[in-house]
Amino acid sequence: xxxxxxxxxxxxxxxxxxxxxxxxxxxxxxxxxxxxxxxxxxxxxxxxxxxxxxxxxxxxxxxxxxxxxxxxxxxxxxxxxxxxxxxxxxxxxxxxxxxxxxxxxxxxxxxxxxxxxxxxxxxxxxxxxxxxxxxxxxxxxxxxxxxxxxxxxxxxxxxxxxxxxxxxxxxxxxxxxxxxxxxxxxxxxxxxxxxxxxxxxxxxxxxxxxxxxxxxxxxxxxxxxxxxxxxxxxxxxxxxxxxxxxxxxxxxxxxxxxxxxxxxxxxxxxxxxxxxxxxxxxxxxxxxxxxxxxxxxxxxxxxxxxxxxxxxxxxxxxxxxxxxxxxxxxxxxxxxxxxxxxxxxxxxxxxxxxxxxxxxxxxxxxxxxxxxxxxxxxxxxxxxxxxxxxxxxxxxxxxxxxxxxxxxxxxxxxxxxxxxxxxxxxxxxxxxxxxxxxxxxxxxxxxxxxxxxxxxxxxxxxxxxxxxxxxxxxxxxxxxxxxxxxxxxxxxxxxxxxxxxxxxxxxxxxxxxxxxxxxxxxxxxxxxxxxxxxxxxxxxxxxxxxxxxxxxxxxxxxxxxxxxxxxxxxxxxxxxxxxxxxxxxxxxxxxx
Amino acid sequence: xxxxxxxxxxxxxxxxxxxxxxxxxxxxxxxxxxxxxxxxxxxxxxxxxxxxxxxxxxxxxxxxxxxxxxxxxxxxxxxxxxxxxxxxxxxxxxxxxxxxxxxxxxxxxxxxxxxxxxxxxxxxxxxxxxxxxxxxxxxxxxxxxxxxxxxxxxxxxxxxxxxxxxxxxxxxxxxxxxxxxxxxxxxxxxxxxxxxxxxxxxxxxxxxxxxxxxxxxxxxxxxxxxxxxxxxxxxxxxxxxxxxxxxxxxxxxxxxxxxxxxxxxxxxxxxxxxxxxxxxxxxxxxxxxxxxxxxxxx
Numbered sequence: 001x002x003x004x005x006x007x008x009x010x011x012x013x014x015x016x017x018x019x020x021x022x023x024x025x026x027x028x029x030x031x032x033x034x035x036x037x038x039x040x041x042x043x044x045x046x047x048x049x050x051x052x053x054x055x056x057x058x059x060x061x062x063x064x065x066x067x068x069x070x071x072x073x074x075x076x077x078x079x080x081x082x083x084x085x086x087x088x089x090x091x092x093x094x095x096x097x098x099x100x101x102x103x104x105x106x107x108x109x110x111x112x113x114x115x116x117x118x119x120x121x122x123x124x125x126x127x128x129x130x131x132x133x134x135x136x137x138x139x140x141x142x143x144x145x146x147x148x149x150x151x152x153x154x155x156x157x158x159x160x161x162x163x164x165x166x167x168x169x170x171x172x173x174x175x176x177x178x179x180x181x182x183x184x185x186x187x188x189x190x191x192x193x194x195x196x197x198x199x200x201x202x203x204x205x206x207x208x209x210x211x212x213x214x215x216x217x218x219x220x221x222x223x224x225x226x227x228x229x230x231x232x233x234x235x236x237x238x239x240x241x242x243x244x245x246x247x248x249x250x251x252x253x254x255x256x257x258x259x260x261x262x263x264x265x266x267x268x269x270x271x272x273x274x275x276x277x278x279x280x281x282x283x284x285x286x287x288x289x290x291x292x293x294x295x296x297x298x299x300x301x302x303x304x305x306x307x308x309x310x311x312x313x314x315x316x317x318x319x320x321x322x323x324x325x326x327x328x329x330x331x332x333x334x335x336x337x338x339x340x341x342x343x344x345x346x347x348x349x350x351x352x353x354x355x356x357x358x359x360x361x362x363x364x365x366x367x368x369x370x371x372x373x374x375x376x377x378x379x380x381x382x383x384x385x386x387x388x389x390x391x392x393x394x395x396x397x398x399x400x401x402x403x404x405x406x407x408x409x410x411x412x413x414x415x416x417x418x419x420x421x422x423x424x425x426x427x428x429x430x431x432x433x434x435x436x437x438x439x440x441x442x443x444x445x446x447x448x449x450x451x452x453x454x455x456x457x458x459x460x461x462x463x464x465x466x467x468x469x470x471x472x473x474x475x476x477x478x479x480x481x482x483x484x485x486x487x488x489x490x491x492x493x494x495x496x497x498x499x500x501x502x503x504x505x506x507x508x509x510x511x512x513x514x515x516x517x518x519x520x521x522x523x524x525x526x527x528x529x530x531x532x533x534x535x536x537x538x539x540x541x542x543x544x545x546x547x548x549x550x551x552x553x554x555x556x557x558x559x560x561x562x563x564x565x566x567x568x569x570x571x572x573x574x575x576x577x578x579x580x581x582x583x584x585x586x587x588x589x590x591x592x
Numbered sequence: 593x594x595x596x597x598x599x600x601x602x603x604x605x606x607x608x609x610x611x612x613x614x615x616x617x618x619x620x621x622x623x624x625x626x627x628x629x630x631x632x633x634x635x636x637x638x639x640x641x642x643x644x645x646x647x648x649x650x651x652x653x654x655x656x657x658x659x660x661x662x663x664x665x666x667x668x669x670x671x672x673x674x675x676x677x678x679x680x681x682x683x684x685x686x687x688x689x690x691x692x693x694x695x696x697x698x699x700x701x702x703x704x705x706x707x708x709x710x711x712x713x714x715x716x717x718x719x720x721x722x723x724x725x726x727x728x729x730x731x732x733x734x735x736x737x738x739x740x741x742x743x744x745x746x747x748x749x750x751x752x753x754x755x756x757x758x759x760x761x762x763x764x765x766x767x768x769x770x771x772x773x774x775x776x777x778x779x780x781x782x783x784x785x786x787x788x789x790x791x792x793x794x795x796x797x798x799x800x801x802x803x804x805x806x807x808x809x810x811x812x813x814x815x816x817x818x819x820x821x822x823x824x825x826x827x828x829x830x831x832x833x834x835x836x837x838x839x840x841x842x843x844x845x846x847x848x849x850x851x852x853x854x855x856x857x858x859x860x861x862x863x864x865x866x867x868x869x870x871x872x873x874x875x876x877x878x879x880x881x882x883x884x885x886x887x888x889x890x
Contacts, residue, residue: 029890196889206885212875215681234885238877241680241864246706250673253666257646257677260664261685262871265677283667373890378882382875414871415662415678416685418641423656423663426649434612435657435665 011074032191062487134173201226207342252280262414282321308561331483408455471504621798624772669700819847
């Protein structure tokens with residue numbers, strides 16, 4: 001069992017749940033602890049219920065798990081909803097003036113903070129938050145000085161007086177707890193390591209910046225807006241042009257325009273915005289202009305549940321835009337991979353001059369993870385493919401933008417280079433770009449051009465890595481997942497192993513093209529296969545079957561808007577091993 | 593970027609002749625617009641490889657194929673965002689946008705308004721024939737009331753949009769109207785648009801000889817009156833331009849309605865472009881800046 005410590009902080013939107021979360025994240029990563037954080041929230045600016053869970057430990061933390069060691073309710077509602085998540089040895093730290101937590105489970109300690117006697121609450125409305133942070137640090141055995149510099153940074157824009165006030169409050173909380181509450185018995189030992197804590201959205205934005213993206217545009221849409229925020233804040237420093245556009249149709253077309261001019265170009269959205277981008281994706285494919293689109297999936301269809309996670313967009317990606325064309329679709333496995341994947345997908349889409357889709361989801365996009373700073377490499381390998389940027393290197397032949405080649409890739413010139421003028425087109429065209437769609441329709445040329453484009457699929461497949469099986473080869477159960485379920489399946493494998501059930505794991509990162517033969521080779525040897533995914537209909541299971549004819553023995557699916565916890569998968573595997581079902585749909589216990 | 597090898601020469605009409613002959617109907621107004629654009633580029637001596645001509649979809653949107661510049665034939669209604677992307681990535685290019693009234697004022701109207709408000713330095717030439725031609729004759733956003741088309745067999749009951757007034761309201765900094773049969777004047781309008789630093793919009797009466805039997809060359813010819821013929825007209829006066837834009841009937845003004853020169857274009861507002869065209873800038877972020885991005889997370 002993984003040694004970890006989980007904190008839950010909840011309140012109404014606007015009560016300041018996010019700041020304590022940021023402060024704890026900084027403290028943990030600066031003291032050498034890993035973390036994974038997930039904020040359950042609603043589409044509301046004030047009110048409702050927001051519940052942030054931060055899980056920390058000395059080894060990598062792939063997921064939160066629904067249990068708490070410390071609960072900080074900022075209102076009565078949070079105490080009512082979540083007190084029972086505290087496990088033995090845990091504590092509830094609360095404002096004794098406002099909150100009456102009720103009876104906790106055995107072994108859980110109630111720690112009331114007399115907020116009105118420790119602080120002037122008429123002046124500082126978030127006094128209870130800062131007092132609680134100080135008290136929590138004391139109980140966790142983390143020294144106070146770590147907090148001081150973080151508070152300084154947190155309140156830098158508000159001036160010295162505010163910083164001083166918060167430091168004083170935090171110290172009051174720290175001291176009160178030292179005198180009145182027992183420290184946690186199972187606190188986590190600190191290490192000398194240092195980590196960066198970041199969201200998937202920030203990771204994708206930074207990964208793209210590292211990969212040399214020069215043009216980014218977007219229309220705000222949860223849960224992808226974080227990419228726009230990072231870009232807007234840092235674009236000028238990074239030499240990236242950032243534009244907010246009138247709609248997602250404008251977004252994809254503007255990104256394609258910039259890409260055509262020769263800049264690495266990207267946009268991000270969620271399922272609804274992506275639907276508007278579909279036609280543009282076809283333009284990218286037909287005109288052979290590389291562009292990278294991030295889709296941060298949320299619960300659909302339609303407006304759906306804007307603040308909840310799902311893996312429900314796979315078939316939209318597979319079918320986006322009409323006609324057949326080469327495309328690349330990849331799903332990052334965790335937040336570190338959100339960074340790493342970007343340079344890889346930019347290289348593939350540049351080399352093969354086609355659209356590339358990063359299929360992320362809210363869980364990663366808005367979650368937080370500690371990442372070793374060496375992962376955030378700002379000098380990755382960049383391959384722009386066959387790109388002509390000067391007219392000095394020609395072979396004397398007239399330039400043909402869509403030259404028929406064995407690889408299907410035709411050298412691409414950027415506008416502005418003398419002697420290479422041509423037209424790129426959404427219409428079908430000849431090798432030199434002349435339309436063959438209107439007066440000049442020609443079936444032989446159409447066929448040749450179609451085959452040229454589709455030949456690129458083979459090259460793409462060779463350029464991307466086939467999936468690998470993790471864990472013991474001869475396991476009782478093989479769990480298959482894609483994208484963001486990586487972390488939770490890894491931990492479920494460990495838990496099942498502890499219980500004597502051997503499990504291995506096949507995470508799928510590159511979805512299109514799919515390494516069907518390699519996957520079949522692995523799965524043919526598997527004793528029992530279970531596909532785990534965050535949607536209703538088993539979108540990946542259906543895709544795998546359509547590509548390989550492979551039918552899994554069982555399925556674990558969740559479509560309530562919340563992510564899987566490891567124990568959901570553990571219980572589902574056990575019920576399927578016992579022969580009770582082949583389709584498990586775990587119930588989410590945390591009321592958010 | 594490697595050294596450019598460009599031999600200095602004079603740009604001629606022959607240089608700008610496209611690889612294929614236009615497939616427009618004989619007598620189509622678009623021929624006149626094509627010739628005027630080519631003349632404008634010759635008079636301004638802009639090398640064809642430094643020009644990008646971008647269109648949407650429709651009869652007039654086949655334009656880029658008929659002129660020898662860099663060209664893009666994009667999606668229906670989407671020429672302006674694509675062109676904005678091209679211009680932002682390489683503002684050294686002269687970016688012309690060509691299309692029709694359905695493309696620009698119908699399916700692409702949202703982009704039309706926002707491109708003008710951004711004052712992005714594009715020259716947008718709309719070949720306005722007040723009909724959908726390529727789909728064989730349906731009503732368009734500029735079709736007059738009561739006009740009978742295949743989709744309005746009993747007469748159009750919707751008001752047409754006024755492109756010039758719309759452009760003025762949306763903040764275009766160069767608004768002009770031309771007539772495809774008045775070559776010399778149209779060429780001047782286009783030259784003015786290309787030279788203008790900011791969004792220039794040129795609405796061109798380009799009659800459809802096949803599907804629009806109401807607004808023909810013969811209908812326009814006696815009606816169009818050049819604003820340039822009135823020495824007292826002040827094109828820097830927005831209110832005067834808006835008044836002129838309301839005139840439609842026995843007399844229809846053409847010419848430069850409005851030009852505001854002092855307003856910065858989008859590229860001038862963008863600090864990222866201070867170091868030259870984006871596409872020629874390094875794609876590597878200096879390590880000392882990259883380090884600050886990581887340190888902020890620690």
